[in-house]
Amino acid sequence: MVPLHYYLVVSAILFFVGLLGVLTRRHAIIVLIGVEIMLNAANLNFIAFWRFGPNPDLLLGQLFTLFSIAIAGAEAAVGLALVIAVYRFYKTPDLEKMTSLHE
Amino acid sequence: MIITFSILSAIAVISALLAVRLRNLVHATLTLMAFFVALAGLFILLMAEFLAAVQILVYVGAVGILILFAIMLTQQVTGNVKEHIEAHGALWGLAGATAVLLTLLLPAILKTALPLQPVVETIDPSVRALGLNLMAPYTIALQVIALLLTAALLGAVVIAISPEKSEEEKKS
Amino acid sequence: MTPINPDQLIVQLTQWALSFLDSYPLVAVLVAILLSTVPLIAVFPGCFAITTWLERKGLARIQNRIGPNRTGPLGILQPAADGIKMLLKEDIVPKTSDRLAHFLAPVVLMVPAFTILSVLPFNRNMIPAAVDTGVILFFALGSVSTLAVFMAGWSSRNKYSLLGGMRAIAQMVSYELPLVLSGVTVIMMTGSLDTTKIVAQQQLSEWIQSSNAGLQCLGQIIGWNVFTPWGFAGFLIFFVASLAEINRCPFDLPEADSEIVAGHLTEYSGFKYALFFMSEYVSAFAINGLSTTLFLGGWSGPNIRPPWSDDPNALLIPGFVWFFAKMFALMLVMIWIRGTLPRLRVDHLMGFAWKFLLPLAIMNIFVGGFYYYAPRWHGIPVVGWPIGFLVMYLSYECIGRLNRGPKTAQRVYHYAS
Secondary structure, three states, X not given: OOOHHHHHHHHHHHHHHHHHHHHHEOEHHHHHHHHHHHXXXXXXXXXXXXXXXXXXXXXXXXXXXXXXXXXXXXXXXXHHHHHHHHHHHHOOOEHHHOOOOOO | OHHHHHHHHHHHHHHHHHHXXXXXXXXXXXXXXXXXXXXXXXXXXXXXXXXXXXXXXXXXXXXXXXXXXXXXXXXXXXXXXXXXXXXXXXXXXXHHHHHHHHHHHHHHHXXXXXOOOOOOOOOOOOHHHHXXXXXXXXXXXXXXXXXXXXXXXXXXXXXXXXXXXXXXHHHO | XXXXXXXXXXXXXXXXXXXXXXXXXXXXXXXXXXXXXXXXXXXXXXXXXXXXXXXXXXXXXXXXXXXXXOOOHHHOOHHHHHHHHHHHOOOOOOOOXXXXXXXXXXXXXXHHHHHHHHHOOOEOOEOOOOOOOHHHHHXXXXXXXXXXXXXXXHHOOOHHHHHHHHHHHHHHHHHHHHHHHHHHHHHHHHOOOOHHHHHHHOXXXXXHOOOOHHHHHHHOOOOOHHHOHHHHHHHHHXXXXXXXXXXXOOOOHHHOOOOOOOHHHOOOOHHHHHHHHHHHHHHHHHHHHHHHHHHOOOOOOOOOOOOOOOOOOOOOOOHHHHHHHHHHHHHHHHHHHHHHOOOOOHHHHHHHXXXXXHHHHHHHHHHHHXXXXXXXXXXXXXXXXXXXXXXXXXHHHHHHHHHOOOOOOOOOOOOOO
């Protein structure tokens, strides 16, 4: 059996990768992809803790992950609609060029 | 077990890294799909078959396709980004993310005494129990999620509708 | 020594073969995996070959032609000739194409197409992968094929391919909703996602285990979901949505040859094209197999207990005969539809899924719930059946009428008259 540590380390690395995508890329869609990766890393944590936890019969981790997947779906839909709307206004998906508040 | 785990997690980490680092947006999305599938494999290893199926159904079948649609609507269809891709202060971003990983996440995991073996050796696959839980103790949560999804659907449509075009339609 | 049942012959042979490997558990597992997967990989391409020949012959009959008649008697060797031609053809990859995605697309299409076959119960105790989440696994893996079609269309760097790919995505994502929702009714009534349980629920076990041969036959048929109002409506919705899901006529817009050359298949040739072609047919078989399982009683059909057997579950005709018969019957209906119906327009296609099939499928779920709780007389749904049928018919009429556009004026022909 693989110990719990391993799953958590993988999940931490995945979270790091997602954060990297959010912080270092300037394309709006890649930033959204980074957010999705971070959410998935958190889901992996939930499932791992559910499996190794004291009462897996309660299915708490699975239920939480189910809700989180549903919310991630909603987030992706609204986020991508925002990207498209912003793209129509600025004619660019580049987050660095959306600076009208700053000027 | 450990071999399957290593292969799946290696695929997951590498494809996630490629998804956020590749220059070509469509390639990035395709590697993101590989990441989702690898994660579904990890879920199966953890005996959550139903969630693995849901993961593929929702992420590969819906979210990934949605991202592809967004790319097709915003970029050139080849998916190649011509300008440079790094944000201002990308190095600071790298430093920050690394700091989060090395000072917060990894020490927290490695210093805690965590179980090496699951408490319960085998778990019956229980879609039925999951459904009963959703119907009895978590009904409110389920309803709220349904409301949220409906609101998100309507919101996405309202946001993405182009205002100029609808005026044109009014004129004609 | 257990008595030999005709319908369980293959299962018993497998168990007998595996019993020699009892002392080598690892080898036994490997052999068991091979014994359940190799037949799938062998049988379905064979079915594919037969179906291409049937389709060519059938379409030719509909169009008042003869069809293939040079290779072998009645052109029966045509699939072999086609296969040899495909394999010997040069594999051309466009210079500007995205090579990796172009290469991976047929593979990504083929792997789920074969994998989803493994959750279908072909006979009693004959299911390659008996998983608790069979139906949802089927839909999940089936949704991966959308991605493969997009990869093929995008990586070809050809505007027709890209148009075909985008059409395919839009169509498959839209039609997945009525497909899944009409399946949900069956899952709701069975209370399980397990395909074997869904088949078992459609058999009347008291009648099958009685001594009367007529009752035994009838018990295998009368419980099919298609004979209930929600099952009938669900079956029709499922069938129409499955036509769109596998890009068959009249929903073949992604590869509409008179508009966009061959859609996402334009830049494929040789072996890769053959893979595409085969996986399309295999997924057609898979989805027909699923509609057989969900609505048409799976492997049950008119069947009696062999007179020499005292096992109450034994049957004379193996169940997979009925399974394949029903699957091929659905396939023939698809060929018939292809020969007779014209292709839909894109906006009509989307409107049909979102404005007609989806509300009808949701209505069907309510009717299913009502049917389940309606009072019964000696187990016969005397209230649920007529009222459910009436509600489904009325909603069909109402939604159909609401969808009818404004009446167009009678066209006046200035010169023709």
